[in-house]
Amino acid sequence: MNIEDLIRPNIRTMEAYSSARDEFTGEASVYLDANENPYDLPYHRYPDPHQKAIKQKLAKLKNVLPEQIFLGNGSDEPIDLIIRMTCIPGVSNLITLDPTYGMYKVSAAVNDVEVRKAALTPTFGLDQDAIRSATDSNSRLLFLCSPNNPSGNALESDTLLRVIRDFPGLVVLDEAYSDFSDQSLMGQLNEFDHLIILQTFSKAWGMAGLRVGAAYASVYLVNTLDRIKPPYNINQVSQQEVLQALENAGDVTDRIREIISERQRLADNLDKLSLVQKVFPSDANFLLVRFERSGELFRYLMEKGIIVRDRSSQPHCEDCLRITVGTPEENDLLLEALDDFA
Ligand SMILES: Cc1ncc(COP(=O)(O)O)c(C=O)c1O
Structure with a gap:
């Protein structure tokens, strides 16, 4: 070539x-x-x-x-x-x-x-x-x-x-x-x-x-x-x-380590929720998650001021929301909101 x-x-x-x-x-x-x-x-x-x-x-x-x-x-x-x-x-x-x-x-x-x-x-x-x-x-x-x-x-x-x-x-x-x-x-x-x-x-x-x-x-x-x-x-x-x-490139390494560890914690906690069908394995700073009633959940989170990305129209992503790994506090707020979703 x-x-x-x-x-x-x-x-x-x-x-x-x-x-x-x-x-x-x-x-x-x-x-x-x-x-x-x-x-x-x-x-x-x-x-x-x-x-x-x-x-x-x-x-x-x-x-x-x-x-x-x-x-x-x-x-x-x-x-x-x-x-x-x-x-x-x-x-x-x-x-x-x-x-x-x-x-x-x-x-x-x-x-x-x-x-x-x-x-x-x-x-x-x-x-x-x-x-x-x-x-x-x-x-x-x-x-x-x-x-x-x-x-x-x-x-x-x-x-x-x-x-x-x-x-x-x-x-x-x-x-x-x-x-x-x-x-x-x-x-x-x-x-x-x-x-x-x-x-x-x-x-x-x-x-x-x-x-x-x-x-x-x-x-x-x-x-x-x-x-x-x-x-x-x-x-x-x-x-x-x-x-x-x-x-100060060393600062970046520290931040990456924190995000990766939060990614794991978030994935583990999401996995325990009954409305979660699948947490896809991630090598990035976000998680793709398949939920029951994903459309309703997306709107509910938005009303609570928590914005995630609806990817459900993409190929192989039916009922999937993409969630960026936030700070530990932000991730806790998300998990609490999901817990409260009836
Ligand atoms: C895979 C991928 N490439 C590129 C970009 C764009 O990055 P940038 O902010 O450098 O334009 C994004 C942004 O979300 C992305 O997800």
């Missing part, structure tokens, strides 16, 4: 925008190149378009080259850019494994790209035959999500590797929740030049409001994404905060 052939021809040949900050990168005393406001206001300068300081630190943490990191406005931005980079509107298709994260489908629709659904098995495992039959010569992208949203499980790694090897287009492995599991393919990234791994600062890192996500891939793919992104896609405040968080 020639990776360049998977990039849309217009993107391969286009000239990227060159920002003022691209054309001069040293230190100067007078900046009259970017039409900024000259007065010393907190944010009067454009931020670094290549987020070099963050990439230096993140590269060490993830054991990749800084040039293998693309940073986006949330991981939602690379999801959209990867589709735009590879799929020809009205011609190419991409494959999703349902039930899964909803933005793959939305970004595909925005870009006029057909979505082919190859469902996961009823226990949310990979179905290699379904993926093969959904794939044709116009299939450019396969979206895999592990741990998967909304089911919560990590996809079995040997099958995952087989699916990646087998696919004739680019593979996006969304690891938004991998910090809560003991599985990640980051260590095998360099074995595949057609693999892009997405991670985010929104979940374990607790920075959803700042909108910063990362795509890890070959230098060639990262360069191509860089050429099509808006020049200043990560704002100054977000860059500063993420840099700060990376300096």
